Amino acid sequence: MASFSSSSSYYALSTWSCLVGLLVLVAAHHVDGYVACPNLNKDTCAFAVSSSGKRCVLEKLSLDGGESNHVCRTSEIRAGGSRGWIESNECIDGCGVSRDTLGVSSDALLESRFVRTLCSPRCYKSCPNIVDLFFNLAAGEGVFLPKLCEAHKTNGRRAVAEIRSSGQAAPSPTVAPVHHRKLVEVAAPAPAVAILP
Incomplete structure (x- = not known):
């Protein structure tokens, strides 16, 4: 009887360990998931x-x-x-x-x-x-x-x-639907440079 109890505990512990491991793996994938x-x-x-x-x-x-x-x-x-x-x-x-x-x-x-x-x-x-x-x-x-x-x-x-x-923003288009928009890399404006004589 004692061996049945210890083997039963072993399988319960193994099952529990596997479940915990699986949960950790799923949680890690969710936090650090790959987004393409x-x-x-x-x-x-x-x-x-x-x-x-x-x-x-x-x-x-x-x-x-x-x-x-x-x-x-x-x-x-x-x-x-x-x-x-x-x-x-x-x-x-x-x-x-x-x-x-x-x-x-x-x-x-x-x-x-x-x-x-x-x-x-x-x-x-x-x-x-x-x-x-x-x-x-x-x-x-x-x-x-x-x-x-x-x-x-x-x-x-x-x-x-x-x-x-201000002339900084172009007017939005009002004619003809646009099917494709051109993607533009957006960066902060470059600093002004003064050239001294």
């Missing part, structure tokens, strides 16, 4: 960051017969510190962006309602990945996002009008 943009679907691509730290972009491809297909591609745009990141639904909703967003564009910064949502505490303080993206897009337009948010608190329409009138 081409493996993402339409519902997870926009605002995701690959494991290499490059942003994923959703593109719409036209197929024969007038049909279209969405594909997720890896851009050359580096995310500031995020790697292997699938954006949460809370941040997608809280920042006023959409999973259907095609490409990467600063056009949304010209919309007062979007800027108000982006600058809200719900987004600005809780969704660093989306804020980082629009911080860099704003910088590419010569705009400092924290200053834009501050100006938007006092007079939102005026802040957006100043971006439009």
Whole structure:
């Protein structure tokens, strides 16, 4: 009887060890999971960051017969510190962006309602990945996002009008639907250099 009890304990302990090991392995994969943009679907691509730290972009491809297909591609745009990141639904909703967003564009910064949502505490303080993206897009337009948010608190329409009138932002297209957007690497503006005689 004693040998039955010890062998039973051995199998119970082995089973328990295997389960714990399996849970640790699954948890480690979840935390350090590999994210490759081409493996993402339409519902997870926009605002995701690959494991290499490059942003994923959703593109719409036209197929024969007038049909279209969405594909997720890896851009050359580096995310500031995020790697292997699938954006949460809370941040997608809280920042006023959409999973259907095609490409990467600063056009949304010209919309007062979007800027108000982006600058809200719900987004600005809780969704660093989306804020980082629009911080860099704003910088590419010569705009400092924290200053834009501050100006938007006092007079939102005026802040957006100043971006439009500065000549830094191109007007958004109003004619002909765009099927493909060109991806542009966004970097902070280069510092001014003075040449002395």
